[in-house]
Amino acid sequence: MEYRVSAPEALHDPLVVPDKLLMGPGPSNAHPRVLEAMSRPILGHLHPETLKIMDDIKAGVRYLFQTHNVATFCLSASGHGGMEAALCNLLEDGDVVLIGHTGHWGDRAADMASRYGADVHTVRAAAGTSLTLAEIRQAIETYRPSVLFLTQGDSSTGVLQGLEGVGPVCRANDCLLIVDTVASLGGTPFHMDRWEVDAVYTGSQKVLGAPPGITPISFSHRAVERYKRRQTKVKVYYWDMFLVGDYWGCFGRPRIYHHTISSTLLYGLREAVALACEESLPSLIARHQDCARRLYDGLQAMGFELYAQERDRLATVTTIRVPTGVDWLQVSQHAMKTYLVEISGGLGPTAGQVFRIGLMGQNATSERVDRVLQVFRDSVKAVKPDFSFRRGASKM
Amino acid sequence: MEYRVSAPEALHDPLVVPDKLLMGPGPSNAHPRVLEAMSRPILGHLHPETLKIMDDIKAGVRYLFQTHNVATFCLSASGHGGMEAALCNLLEDGDVVLIGHTGHWGDRAADMASRYGADVHTVRAAAGTSLTLAEIRQAIETYRPSVLFLTQGDSSTGVLQGLEGVGPVCRANDCLLIVDTVASLGGTPFHMDRWEVDAVYTGSQKVLGAPPGITPISFSHRAVERYKRRQTKVKVYYWDMFLVGDYWGCFGRPRIYHHTISSTLLYGLREAVALACEESLPSLIARHQDCARRLYDGLQAMGFELYAQERDRLATVTTIRVPTGVDWLQVSQHAMKTYLVEISGGLGPTAGQVFRIGLMGQNATSERVDRVLQVFRDSVKAVKPDFSFRRGASKM
Numbered sequence: 001m002e003y004r005v006s007a008p009e010a011l012h013d014p015l016v017v018p019d020k021l022l023m024g025p026g027p028s029n030a031h032p033r034v035l036e037a038m039s040r041p042i043l044g045h046l047h048p049e050t051l052k053i054m055d056d057i058k059a060g061v062r063y064l065f066q067t068h069n070v071a072t073f074c075l076s077a078s079g080h081g082g083m084e085a086a087l088c089n090l091l092e093d094g095d096v097v098l099i100g101h102t103g104h105w106g107d108r109a110a111d112m113a114s115r116y117g118a119d120v121h122t123v124r125a126a127a128g129t130s131l132t133l134a135e136i137r138q139a140i141e142t143y144r145p146s147v148l149f150l151t152q153g154d155s156s157t158g159v160l161q162g163l164e165g166v167g168p169v170c171r172a173n174d175c176l177l178i179v180d181t182v183a184s185l186g187g188t189p190f191h192m193d194r195w196e197v198d199a200v201y202t203g204s205q206k207v208l209g210a211p212p213g214i215t216p217i218s219f220s221h222r223a224v225e226r227y228k229r230r231q232t233k234v235k236v237y238y239w240d241m242f243l244v245g246d247y248w249g250c251f252g253r254p255r256i257y258h259h260t261i262s263s264t265l266l267y268g269l270r271e272a273v274a275l276a277c278e279e280s281l282p283s284l285i286a287r288h289q290d291c292a293r294r295l296y297d298g299l300q301a302m303g304f305e306l307y308a309q310e311r312d313r314l315a316t317v318t319t320i321r322v323p324t325g326v327d328w329l330q331v332s333q334h335a336m337k338t339y340l341v342e343i344s345g346g347l348g349p350t351a352g353q354v355f356r357i358g359l360m361g362q363n364a365t366s367e368r369v370d371r372v373l374q375v376f377r378d379s380v381k382a383v384k385p386d387f388s389f390r391r392g393a394s395k396m
Numbered sequence: 397m398e399y400r401v402s403a404p405e406a407l408h409d410p411l412v413v414p415d416k417l418l419m420g421p422g423p424s425n426a427h428p429r430v431l432e433a434m435s436r437p438i439l440g441h442l443h444p445e446t447l448k449i450m451d452d453i454k455a456g457v458r459y460l461f462q463t464h465n466v467a468t469f470c471l472s473a474s475g476h477g478g479m480e481a482a483l484c485n486l487l488e489d490g491d492v493v494l495i496g497h498t499g500h501w502g503d504r505a506a507d508m509a510s511r512y513g514a515d516v517h518t519v520r521a522a523a524g525t526s527l528t529l530a531e532i533r534q535a536i537e538t539y540r541p542s543v544l545f546l547t548q549g550d551s552s553t554g555v556l557q558g559l560e561g562v563g564p565v566c567r568a569n570d571c572l573l574i575v576d577t578v579a580s581l582g583g584t585p586f587h588m589d590r591w592e593v594d595a596v597y598t599g600s601q602k603v604l605g606a607p608p609g610i611t612p613i614s615f616s617h618r619a620v621e622r623y624k625r626r627q628t629k630v631k632v633y634y635w636d637m638f639l640v641g642d643y644w645g646c647f648g649r650p651r652i653y654h655h656t657i658s659s660t661l662l663y664g665l666r667e668a669v670a671l672a673c674e675e676s677l678p679s680l681i682a683r684h685q686d687c688a689r690r691l692y693d694g695l696q697a698m699g700f701e702l703y704a705q706e707r708d709r710l711a712t713v714t715t716i717r718v719p720t721g722v723d724w725l726q727v728s729q730h731a732m733k734t735y736l737v738e739i740s741g742g743l744g745p746t747a748g749q750v751f752r753i754g755l756m757g758q759n760a761t762s763e764r765v766d767r768v769l770q771v772f773r774d775s776v777k778a779v780k781p782d783f784s785f786r787r788g789a790s791k792m
Binding site: 012018019022039044045049056108191193237257261262267274281 | 455513
């Protein structure tokens, strides 16, 4: 039979991949050990070596989340898949879910939850701030949700949501607590068991510096019990906690073939998790927080104003108000074109209002903080030569 | 705060990845050019170089599916994600879906569709055979489905489902046609536009020899129109055709940030698609079919009986009846342990009944056919020394 659609010419050209410094909100640059691992040969999805790597990752992820949960595994999807799976496994039609909104990711979770048939309510923090425990408690008592969703670090606003005390309030109200740590884990403390969190997921391509496409997730025993009491099947086979968990050997049952996992991504994630474990959580977090302070100081010394208020700042993503008269897109493009350095604009509620600088994994070093400060300064200068780099200038 | 969960010892060990010959039903071995590409630096999900690679892949995938569909892109998930997305975008609560069952993948699609709230009916082929056009037509006229699901190549049974003529029957009955080509594309002809297929997806890790984790998919204009007439939102944000399609620049609208795509997997898939385009579909398919015939001949000369009947054999996955008195698992384990060669057992309806040998991508060469025949023979011999390797022996 005749072939009517011909092969594209563009695929004759070689693959072009420049080496950039990724100082946006993620992905971050991967460690050479992670990149090297991903050129290893493909393995089958049930080969013993693959299962061993999965077991190693599982143990490492438990450490990173600070949990003993058996239901700890990874989804073969981007961080969005973590949000899908957390909501999908814990919600049924008509269930009330409360979204704590500190930025874009609250909107995204509300969209997903409503598609799953949940009754969605939102409690919103003021721009650049997080929710207080009192606000959360009041909203829970008002809406009586079966699930509360919070974003620990909202990458759109650079806001850090405090979590201490939230778990016990949820317990007292028969509510499960989902926390998104995609942009925060490893850059700020997180204690799943201590804080009584019921579902958490993180991004592989942020502090961990692994490739995107594989997403660590963990469910508490309370979440597992809720799953067991479901009246209906989880709506998505691909996200079903018990099926994926049985593939990952979480529940003491024989391994099943749930889907074909990407051995390549497992290699990269395994090495990234190993690097984080070698460094240890306290050191990893301290490094990110030290770098964040250095960045804040540098930005403020140049006269820029930070978007997130001081007590609510996320170490991994810093949001900077775009000064009046400065075209953020031109600045970002100048930084990329001239220096191959990524500095991002806003997202969702902060689109057009902020720059976002990420300090994650390999990029959280004082050298790279100084580098991005220099590039940012030069790029603003190039775009707006009369910009006044002094404290308070951006408010004029 | 104290860290109560300590880092696992196992992550201090180096990553171990043996180099195996993957002659099972997938994944297959990747070309060195694919593996090398995956060690390139990470890129951001909206960087121009990333978008260029996505455009290259899109054009290549249109060629591989033989379609001009604008709604052609990839999902950031395994092949199962393709099945999820095809069903999820085209079904709403209560819609009737007809599953043409030729093996395990029909069961899987039925499970997924019922989770999405569809009214699922099944038309089953006899073991080792495909459905005739008359059987399909009759089932459509009986159940009046809005969607028909077929698996072109069912990797559990090694059965090839004929597709010519099915599209027009669907058209005449206002039914959309979904075809799973995960295990078949590139090993047997497929003409999406000519055959009037409305949704198709394939596996990256089969004939293409790319890593798993990224899944090409295409929807016809009829499928897009069906989407536009939906009464309810697609239940899963992550699979939503218009959202993913806008990220992939399919509909002429500005690119959106839908999720963080894995640049690593894009690199691997791009190179794999380029290799397939360079070889051309006719050559690629002929190579697989020639190798399959060589494999059938070799197996039958040794006295093995093929599971799929002659007119319904899939070139990429060959199913071999387990002879009486032979322990398939011991044979498979012997092949892996002694030769690092993968020969698989059955799956779903064929579990325990068949061996499965895959000839896909880099592994579809006469040398590798001869190698797997030799290893298979030696492994059966090792497990059952008195096995009689002669035509008809397995029936005794």
